Amino acid sequence: MTEPVITVEHGAVAYDERPVLRDISFAVAPGEVVAVLGANGSGKSTLIRAILGLVPLNAGTVSLFGTPQRRFRQWRRIGYVPQRLGAGSGVPATVAEVVAAGRLARRGVIRPAGAADRRAVAEALRAVGLSDRAADPVTTLSGGQQQRTLIARALAGQPELLVLDEPTAGVDSASQDAFAEALRGFVADGGTVLLVAHELGPLAPLITRAVVVHEGRIAHDGPVPEPAGHHAAPGHEHVHPHAPEDSVGMWGTPA
Numbered sequence: 001m002t003e004p005v006i007t008v009e010h011g012a013v014a015y016d017e018r019p020v021l022r023d024i025s026f027a028v029a030p031g032e033v034v035a036v037l038g039a040n041g042s043g044k045s046t047l048i049r050a051i052l053g054l055v056p057l058n059a060g061t062v063s064l065f066g067t068p069q070r071r072f073r074q075w076r077r078i079g080y081v082p083q084r085l086g087a088g089s090g091v092p093a094t095v096a097e098v099v100a101a102g103r104l105a106r107r108g109v110i111r112p113a114g115a116a117d118r119r120a121v122a123e124a125l126r127a128v129g130l131s132d133r134a135a136d137p138v139t140t141l142s143g144g145q146q147q148r149t150l151i152a153r154a155l156a157g158q159p160e161l162l163v164l165d166e167p168t169a170g171v172d173s174a175s176q177d178a179f180a181e182a183l184r185g186f187v188a189d190g191g192t193v194l195l196v197a198h199e200l201g202p203l204a205p206l207i208t209r210a211v212v213v214h215e216g217r218i219a220h221d222g223p224v225p226e227p228a229g230h231h232a233a234p235g236h237e238h239v240h241p242h243a244p245e246d247s248v249g250m251w252g253t254p255a
């Protein structure tokens with residue numbers, strides 16, 4: 001039997017004793033592309049941060065590649081792209097330098113970059129369509145291109161699992177398409193993906209499963225649900241032009 005890449009069992013997280021995730025259980029198998037959906041503040045980012053050990057669980061367990069998270073040491077197998085590039089520090093790193101940082105965990109800081117590192121960086125830049133910007137300071141790139149730079153940094157580490165927090169939020173459509181293409185290549189090479197998203201856009205065809213978080217619990221685990229308020233389907237006759245915003249956000253929970 002193939003070992004899940006991620007297993008969460010009865011996971012719970014609280015911030016300052018305020019419960020944010022309660023009794024979360026789900027698993028991600030190798031090769032899956034799982035989208036975590038849900039309204040603002042439902043706990044999506046907290047869930048992936050808990051999986052990565054960036055926030056502590058106060059109940060339950062997480063295993064990564066079959067190893068309990070607290071004993072897991074093979075972090076190079078995981079590439080993580082957090083929600084946003086932090087506020088500009090003014091350090092004029094080039095695109096290639098940022099992407100090369102994704103190799104550090106693999107080669108160790110002591111050993112200088114070798115041919116394999118340079119190849120991995122070039123390949124990651126190509127995958128996100130930024131080869132021609134390699135020498136430019138990241139600060140001269142658009143928000144979408146900066147996001148692609150971070151994705152390339154994660155890809156350069158040649159991870160087996162990519163964890164992405166809203167990779168396409170506020171990103172122009174050219175960058176969304178470039179990202180979808182990069183992800184398609186990553187998955188075709190056997191990679192596994194867990195991503196948080198508000199809108200799937202060009203990623204939709206790649207998603208194999210959706211997990212909807214609602215008020216700290218999993219409200220749905222299965223096929224990508226139709227966005228709430230989707231009335232374009234033929235034969236849909238229920239018209240309510242002034243219906244209030246669904247409290248779940250754009251993703252409906254099953255009745």
Ligand SMILES: Nc1ncnc2c1ncn2[C@@H]1O[C@H](COP(=O)(O)OP(=O)(O)OP(=O)(O)O)[C@@H](O)[C@H]1O
Nearest residue numbers: 015016020038039040041042043044045046047196
């Ligand atoms: N470090 C923190 N300390 C205290 N509360 C936090 C912290 N991080 C998140 N929260 C709170 O926990 C809840 C869940 O936040 P989280 O960021 O996980 O939600 P989300 O579903 O990812 O939201 P969004 O879609 O807005 O990114 C929110 O009420 C948020 O305010």
